[in-house]
Amino acid sequence: MEMMLATLLVGAGRFINKEQLISELWAGVPPRRAAAAVHVYVSQLRKFLVSAGDIEGRAIVTRPAGYLLNVKPGDLDLHDFREAIRKGHAHQQAAEYEGALEEFERALSLVRGQVLDGLAEGPVLGSFATWVEEERLHCLEESVEARAALGRHREVVGLLYGLIADHPLRESFYRQLMLVLYRSERQVEALQVYRTAQRVLRSELGLEPCRSLRRLHQAILTSDRELDLSMAS
Template sequence: MRYELLGPLRVANGQDHFTLSAPKMETLLALLLTSAGQSVTKDHLITELWGARPPRRAAAAVHVYISQLRKFLVSAGDSEGRAIVTTPAGYLLRRGGAELDVDDFQAAVRVGREHLHAGRHERAAAEFDLALALVRGPVLAGTAEGTALAAFATWVEEERLACLELLVEARIALGRHREVISLLSSLTAQYPLRESFYRQLMLVLYRSERQAEALQVYRSAQRVLRSELGLEPCRSLRRMHQAILTSDRYLDLSLAG
């Protein structure tokens, strides 16, 4: 079995994928999976499922959802029906030998970082591509409402963006400057407050002999940051701007931090 949380939640068993049609059951399974093998109290489950105003028979409803979830996991490959355990405080999900896509994502990023730091840029890019391919969309298809799952969804998105930065860094180190211009242009438009993408875009434009456009990117970033946050660009972005203005030789050697 394999649990997949990086997108709409599903359980894989070989070539087959199993999904839950009931949002509350999907949320419940995600909560158990993100609890890292720890027991989750019934009160916490109720709060995450219904917020501050749960229905009168919320505890009974959780019991029913757990029963249905056990049946679902049996159909998905938990042949002994022992994945979800009742504890004195609540419930616990035992993964046993089941895989989790979040673990694979983190492992690929970790190996990619090791390759990147060692100068093995081709292998680093391959690992980052592998990690990003595991992210199929927003956690729970963007429907995570409870505090715990909302925090998890935010963490996943931040890790995905950090991985994208690393992938771009690896491709820049390989000299694939023109290859990443389109990607970075899209990322700066989609995430206008993330200054690292502006910095990377300025560098690849400069290395592609498009200095004027690189300086325009800085001006655009400056306008956005002033308008949205009342702030000036960060030090690394200002350094990149100054280096481009003076055609600093270090721009031809490495990506400045």
């Protein structure tokens, strides 16, 4: 029943057909009476939602096309997560870095632990979990940009070292750390970060750092004055 509820929540506001639910619940290897089992799970879920406050039993809508979960705006953290990201980007583009940081931090606070841990086996939930994690990492990158723009370099350095330890293959974190260290007059350390990235990527993937990271490395070696003006790309 948990997987059924999770699938309907991810698709809240639109119909999920029975074939999608069967694929999600049994990972492509359904039992003989899968359609009947779906009906049973939906019935159990309705009873659970009634006990949780859906007194009129209208949370789940049934149609020939499938099932739809009715939710109101603001009922799901997902809606707030998307809205915080949207506002954060708008503030960032307007160079309103305090506002941007506040919104990105609000978005990050809504992601508590691994999304759908143990449930994301099917295509719908698996894709959703991957999307949330990518958005979370992008939020972290944007929050680092906002902090750096506010001159909070010492705070950013510590944060980025931790992020690199958790995500050693994400080159954007190396790039951000190299630039912040360089702008803090720690050129030697910035170059050491590049060598670390190079070693890790060679060891784990058999690859060299991406083009933007190599360009930043070269710019730091030559003390390119443009590094003091804008983020390397």
